[in-house]
Amino acid sequence: MMSMVTLRKAAFLSAAGLVLAGCASGPKPLYQWEGYQTQVYQYLKDGAKEEQVLALESGLDKMKAKGGSAPPGYHAQLGMLYLNLGKGDQMVKEFQTEKTLFPEATPYMDFLMRNVKTDARKDVSAGAATNAATSAATNASTKAKADTAEAKSDANTGSAK
Amino acid sequence: MMRRILTYIAGLGAATLFAGCAVPTKQIDYSAYKASRPRSIVVLPPLNESPDINATYAMLAQSTAPLAESGYYVLPVALVDETFRQNGLTVPGDIHTVPVAKLREIFGADAALYVTVSEYGSKYQVLSSVTRVAASAKLVDLKTGDVLWSGSAAAATDDSGNAGGGLVGALIAAAVAQVINHTVDRSYGVAGAASDRLLSAGQPTGILYGPRSPKYQSD
Numbered sequence: 334m335m336s337m338v339t340l341r342k343a344a345f346l347s348a349a350g351l352v353l354a355g356c357a358s359g360p361k362p363l364y365q366w367e368g369y370q371t372q373v374y375q376y377l378k379d380g381a382k383e384e385q386v387l388a389l390e391s392g393l394d395k396m397k398a399k400g401g402s403a404p405p406g407y408h409a410q411l412g413m414l415y416l417n418l419g420k421g422d423q424m425v426k427e428f429q430t431e432k433t434l435f436p437e438a439t440p441y442m443d444f445l446m447r448n449v450k451t452d453a454r455k456d457v458s459a460g461a462a463t464n465a466a467t468s469a470a471t472n473a474s475t476k477a478k479a480d481t482a483e484a485k486s487d488a489n490t491g492s493a494k
Numbered sequence: 495m496m497r498r499i500l501t502y503i504a505g506l507g508a509a510t511l512f513a514g515c516a517v518p519t520k521q522i523d524y525s526a527y528k529a530s531r532p533r534s535i536v537v538l539p540p541l542n543e544s545p546d547i548n549a550t551y552a553m554l555a556q557s558t559a560p561l562a563e564s565g566y567y568v569l570p571v572a573l574v575d576e577t578f579r580q581n582g583l584t585v586p587g588d589i590h591t592v593p594v595a596k597l598r599e600i601f602g603a604d605a606a607l608y609v610t611v612s613e614y615g616s617k618y619q620v621l622s623s624v625t626r627v628a629a630s631a632k633l634v635d636l637k638t639g640d641v642l643w644s645g646s647a648a649a650a651t652d653d654s655g656n657a658g659g660g661l662v663g664a665l666i667a668a669a670v671a672q673v674i675n676h677t678v679d680r681s682y683g684v685a686g687a688a689s690d691r692l693l694s695a696g697q698p699t700g701i702l703y704g705p706r707s708p709k710y711q712s713d
Contacts, residue, residue, distance in 0.1 A: 363563055363706065373572050374555035374682060378548070405562045406570035413573050437534040437567035440602020445573065 365401025367392030373410060381417035389414070405435055409442065421449065522699050527642040530635045532604035533705050534567040536597060539575050539586045540609035540629065549614035550586055552682045553629060556689040557609065564695035565707025569601055577601075598636035605642060607693075608632050613648065615681050625680045626650040627688040633701065643701055649687035651680065 369392070372385045389411045396403055412427030428442045537557045542549040554575065558568045577600065583589045590608055597606050613628040628648035632641050695703040695713065703709040 363565070366559060370555050370559060370686070373558070374551060376572050377551035377555060377575065404558065405566075405568045406558055406573075409570035409573055413570070413576070431570075435567045437603075438569070441569055441573075441600070444600060444602070445577075 363402065364404035365396045365399060366404050367395055367407075369404055369407050369410070373406075376410070376414070381414050383418065386411065386414045386418065403434065405438070406431075408434065409438065416449065424449070522643065522645075524643070524702065526635070526640050527633075527702055530605070530638070530640070530642055531705070532566070532633070532635065532642070534569065534603045535561055535605050535607050535633070536569045536574055536601040536603040536636075537561070537571050537607045537609065538589050538597075539578065540611050541586045541590060542614070543610060543612045544614035546615045546681065548679070548681065549611040549627075549685070552614070552685040553609055553611050553627075553689060556682070556686045557607065557693060559686075560690045560693035561607070561701075561704075562706075564693070564701060565704030565710055567704075567706065569603055574601065594634060594636045594639045603636060606634050606636055608634060609692075611685075614685065624650050625684045627681060627684045629688055629692055631692055645692060645699055645701075647688055647691035649684050649691060651684055 368388050372388050375382070376385055389407065392407075393403065393411075395401075408427045408431040412424040412431070415421070415423040415427060425446060428446055431438045432442050537554060540550050540553040540557075554571050558571055561568045578584070578589050583592070594606065597603070609629055609631045611627070611629045613626050615627075616625040626648060627650070628646070630644070630646035632644035634640065635642055691697075693701060695701050695707065696709070702713050703711070
């Protein structure tokens with residue numbers, strides 16, 4: 334008897350919940366966003382900065398604490414920032430995580446890693462970043478983020494032209 | 495048994511009430527969309543018709559959340575922008591003319607989203623200022639080049655606090671509040687609301703739910 338009452342209550346509550354979900358607010362978000370959009374915006378405006386890495390890393394800690402899922406692009410963004418800071422190994426790890434969480438990312442992540450690796454034969458990380466910094470001067474855009482840009486582009490097999 | 499019956503009743507009740515609040519007067523032809531069923535979307539850097547140069551990046555940064563919460567994988571937007579730069583494409587107008595086959599080859603995405611920002615920024619009026627962002631978008635199948643969906647939306651600060659209207663409304667509202675608190679800039683927050691309206695599934699003429707949403711193929 335008790336369990337029936339509970340069930341009935343549960344059924345009512347779930348119905349009510351669904352109605353609210355339909356009309357007003359949303360259902361539970363699929364992802365825990367933390368500062369992803371803001372960090373991406375900062376990157377696009379000002380280039381890669383150490384603070385962005387710290388913000389995204391602390392976001393990951395919060396996701397772990399709350400049991401949330403990282404949104405699409407989160408690990409890839411962090412990986413790119415790592416490369417900018419000369420941490421190529423950590424970039425690879427983040428790109429792999431992006432692929433594991435989202436197999437849809439595989440072709441693009443592989444494309445990026447191929448380009449970084451062929452470019453920096455001697456050293457995936459520091460070397461690439463330093464080389465890039467030099468050649469970045471020739472780039473019209475001399476934002477800090479040009480490091481990554483060049484590191485990835487030099488060996489670009491698929492030009493978008 | 496009892497549980498199943500009650501679940502059924504609950505479901506039925508919800509469905510009835512739900513039907514009451516949304517009037518699906520869809521005038522969009524979704525047949526190509528439903529035939530294509532894209533899983534992943536690459537968002538191209540938006541065209542900017544406004545005088546504010548921040549519009550492109552603000553919309554780009556704000557485009558991931560509504561699409562992802564609608565059930566799609568969205569390629570990392572900043573990396574995509576970077577890849578275009580490496581290939582000498584720094585102007586959205588040029589990027590939007592890249593052949594779909596090339597986009598598919600590089601990004602491996604099922605579809606591309608082409609966004610145009612028509613208004614972005616604050617207008618100072620006699621007694622107050624209004625920050626307004628308006629944008630349109632089209633979703634294109636990268637295998638066929640077919641347009642799967644197109645739409646437009648706007649948001650402004652004089653709208654009520656109800657930022658979304660879409661399903662990620664609460665989420666975006668929180669993000670907007672956060673952003674304003676962090677004084678990034680006001681237009682950026684409004685761009686989030688506009689993007690949410692433009693790119694959330696579950697609206698009469700909106701995009702459809704993607705494979706990662708529990709509501710996939712329910713629309």
